[in-house]
Amino acid sequence: MLRVAILGATGAVGQTFVRLLSGHPLFEIVSLVASERSAGKPYREAAHWIQSEPLDDRIGDLVVEGIDAAPDADLAFSGLDASVAGEVEADWARRGYAVVSNARNYRMDPTVPLLIPEVNADHIALIDRQDWRGADGQPSGGFIVTNPNCSTVGLVMALKPLHDAFGVEAAHVVTMQALSGAGYPGVASLDALGNVVPYIGGEEDKLTTETRKLLGTLGSTGEVVEAEAVVSAQCNRVPVMDGHMEAVSVRLVGSPSAADVADALRSWESPLAGRGLPTAPATPLLVTDDPTAPQPRTHVHLGGGMTVTVGRIQDCPVLGVKFVVLSHNTVRGAAGGAILNAELLHAEGRLGRRADAA
Template sequence: MSVKPSFRVAILGATGMVGQWLVHLLDHHPWFRVVALTGSDRSVGRPYGEACRWLLGAPMPEWAAQMIVRPTEPELDAEIVISALPSEIAREVEPRFAAAGYLVASNASAYRMAEDVPLVMPDVNFDHIGLIARQRATRNWSGTLLTNPNCTTTAAVLPLKALMPYGVRRVHLVSLQALSGAGYPGVPSLEIVDNILPYIPGEEEKLEREPRKLLGRFVDGAVEEAGLVISAQTNRVPTLDGHLVCISVELEEAISPEETMRAMRGYRPPEEVADLPSAVAQPIVVRTEPDRPQPRLDRMAGDGMSVVVGRVQRCPVFTLKFVALTHNTIRGAAGAALFNAEAALRWMGKV
């Protein structure tokens, strides 16, 4: 478009960790202008700067600090809502916004696996946004609800997408997930300092299901899930940001580590989304050093929107093994929902 589009955006659940990242990422966004921030009953009616315990290193934008927190009700003067709500609240609230005509880009898990709700990473399965047509017809609403995947799923799916032409059969993955993934106040220090927690409720089930939908085919208005089998084990570790995933993959075609790295380096987003504000030219960054990726050194690759892959090797059990890293609160959460909102507008022909 010759003139920059302008859309009014509300952030639902703006005082939490993901909500704060959305405030930060939307500051000076070229298309979006934040017109409303919502929060819980204890925050409503207070200035955001007073209601929010700001946890990011970057300063809170002045416009956000002065904005009065609103109730999370579909009475907002916005076209788009980006939801950082907890799943139990999102399950009840988000459909009401979609029924009221809003475009809802959700970070919550509540509707990810619903048959008529797109589960989207725009640089992986942009065409799945086509489920919107079925959703509107089925639910008889004028708005839209689409979701992004679990933050750890993101780290696995992008490199697996690059390997799909070689026939992905089976995947085993082990995650080392950062503290910020648990939100604030998160995990008590006495549980995580000098420790690793080998269980995160609900995470393994998400990692075993979501990639099959994301990597599936959109056919005749529905998603046919990919046939791969996934086994996942999840762990909480004492890093602040950046989920690291150790992945072993069995392929139909036994390609070499060198071919694997070329395929990942060469992977590019679909043409439809390549110029969106949140898109990165290189979704997968490949490192060849023996000790990379590392959360502290690599999580901000692509401004936090790239997945970083390293330690690509032959696997004595499967075909290949490698390590993947994602910034869980940017690419895995706030940035993912923002990217989805942009992609939905592209699919609708509004940008």
């Protein structure tokens, strides 16, 4: 078992890490890290538990540590807010930890993998370009790996098979994003109930930039050569608990029909198949013919929240083809995606180095 710390453990994403890692066959939680106001308290007292499953008693008894903690751990999952994640994650990397982050701070760093294992597992090689050094000036062995923004994940999972089969030239996406994406306490009830908020700060830029990096390839000198696809995004907060839905129109090389696109999506095979990664769903991309699907209430929890569902594939008179995508924003788009990243790192022999060096 690899020993793990969770940074930002009391927040919504941190709690999802705790829930998903309970009973995990590879990872054991040994340290819960949060702000100084929570440090020193048992986790059950420090965290306002909002998950759908009861808190594990062993985890509830763990005493929360401050951000300068130095646990005997092989890696750290970060659910920190972006306002503090940059400095804290860098400090942990300098001290030799593998940091698997959900925060945005290092996603576009040219030396940091922005990773969806089914999409760009080869980008793990960027780790070798990182140079985190400890207080003694020597390489620490630590590194940072990130997962994308919660709205980017669903879009890119749907675009990847199409980019491989045809080539993506341009995409327009309108998101309908769940309230849980705003964390806790999140959007005020009087702003959310019976309403749609057509603005989520920074979200549209993330969809544009992260998509190009994720669909990019590794160049001859090891850098990411971003895809040339043009992405335009409009993001909305809607009164749904979990599940980001996206209406996508896409222009593909060769102008394939909606039937061609549906065939490409259905025939796509995950490169993770057969690798035995515990969080990898048996069906990472589900295509449905139901004209009323996908819907958050009936589809968002498929594959334990790790399956992305695509439906309503149609010809589009503007860009060529259009469809609807649904993904679980706090599982596939946050903690679950980060855990899958760590499982892939373990399978590639990238974890356990700190413990080995000690």
